[in-house]
Amino acid sequence: MQTKDLSINLATVRQQWNLSEAVEACARHGIIAVDPWRDQVAAVGLAEAARVIKANGMRVSGYCRGGMFPAADAAGRQAAIDDNKLAIDEAAAVGAECLVLVVGGLPKGSRDMPAAREMVADGLAAILPHARANNMPLAIEPLHPMYAADRACVNTLSQALDLCDILGDGVGVAIDTYHVWWDADLAAQIERAGAAKRILGYHICDWLVPTRDMLLDRGMMGDGVIDFRHIGAMIEKAGYRGLIEVEIFSAADWWKKPGDEVLRTVIERFNSVT
Amino acid sequence: MQTKDLSINLATVRQQWNLSEAVEACARHGIIAVDPWRDQVAAVGLAEAARVIKANGMRVSGYCRGGMFPAADAAGRQAAIDDNKLAIDEAAAVGAECLVLVVGGLPKGSRDMPAAREMVADGLAAILPHARANNMPLAIEPLHPMYAADRACVNTLSQALDLCDILGDGVGVAIDTYHVWWDADLAAQIERAGAAKRILGYHICDWLVPTRDMLLDRGMMGDGVIDFRHIGAMIEKAGYRGLIEVEIFSAADWWKKPGDEVLRTVIERFNSVT
Secondary structure, three states: OOHHHEEEEHHHHOOOOOHHHHHHHHHHOOOOEEEOEHHHHHHHOHHHHHHHHHHOOOEEOOEEEEEOOOOOOHHHHHHHHHHHHHHHHHHHHOOEOOEEEEOEOOOOOOOOHHHHHHHHHHHHHHHHHHHHHOOOOEEEOOOOHHHOOOOEOOOOHHHHHHHHHHHOOOEEEEEEHHHHOOOOOHHHHHHHHHHOOOEEEEEEOEOOOOOOOOOOEOEOOOOOOOOHHHHHHHHHHOOOOOOEEEOOOEOOOHHHOOHHHHHHHHHHHHHHHO | OOHHHEEEEHHHHOOOOOHHHHHHHHHHOOOOEEEOEHHHHHHHOHHHHHHHHHHOOOEEOOEEEEEOOOOOOHHHHHHHHHHHHHHHHHHHHOOEOOEEEEOEOOOOOOOOHHHHHHHHHHHHHHHHHHHHHOOOOEEEOOOOHHHOOOOEOOOOHHHHHHHHHHHOOOEEEEEEHHHHOOOOOHHHHHHHHHHOOOEEEEEEOEOOOOOOOOOOEOEOOOOOOOOHHHHHHHHHHOOOOOOEEEOOOEOOOHHHOOHHHHHHHHHHHHHHHO
């Protein structure tokens, strides 16, 4: 892969820099794209976020994140829909190429996964007209099954693509190696996603052995067991030509290092491993 | 569910008792079946294990465990095959109704999941004649995807059933709620498994939120988010009439409580939650 395809998900350096500092650092390192998180945008203000991104000529590979549709009652579900519409507006304001969706898990106190999945489908259908009106593609990100209870009840590419089939235009998938690498059905589903023109984002980070924390111990490419060349070749063969986004949550390691060292390492590994 | 269907996987009380003590304790509590682990059998000796199980009239719902087929070289793979044949002999000696298989993950240093999966298929094919000759069904247990790297590269019921289709008679699946509860394809695959007469075991424990340890923080039924009634009804509808095995690895909680309290709680929850 070439650095010209690299985007930095700004969660990767969230402990080191605020959004403006992170964007300027990326520019210094020759990186041409970022993916900011809503809380990072809120911390500097939407206008400043849009300004610094534009001033540095950055593409915005995605905007993190919408979703979290299931809720225990109708008011909660409506609040999620309203908040997702705001996220669509913010994504448009920063010039994002898609809004990344982590769909949400079980509502508090519930054990009913089929019901949670229905709430996700209903929520997506409810925000889709607003997304289409703003030309903002919605990227459903299937999350690793270990997050099924509390973060996302969409856990495979197959499941996400089934949702896309139902919803129609304006929806696709963000494929993150961390969440999908284990799936024996991965090759077939990437091919399916490509044929249906549904691949809106490709995110990478590594699976460490052992994984010491279920949320915040994601690895730098090359430090774990994921075969990035193999998966990357499948993604390319499926026709995806977009940015490749590095997204590493790493409380014990990378979040503790200087941001410039993190970016240098990302670039080096991006060129050597992927 | 009725206590007459309950089996205790002896890992549930491995910190409290050796195999003989555990079997006698289960008998005291009116439990009629167990599933011992190989190291527990080795600790008291195979002859004593067989004796105490028979003396207490216990059924043996499964024997844990064979598998771990992938290895970095041919000698390692052959050693795994030889060891699995021994496990089949031991399972027969204790009167087990099946040998449970955790198939193994990536060989050390490898990132090649397709190759690991081939090694699993090859290993299963190599031990199947010995299993058939001993009338010992092989129960492939798909493990949660979070164990794909280091414990099992068979991670869904669908994938396990595909292997069964290739291998033919003498192979089936052990379905453990902990490993499969998240799967959106679960209902269809349980139906498939039942239609093909492949369900050799049904294991239960709960998924805790949060899960504090990826291996040793499994929950007592009712303490987590799994809908046991829903999954149990699917298993029953699929025609399974065998034992229901409670298997809880719980370093911080249940392994620290007196064994009699654990068994009392298992029985109480088994009757109230499942």
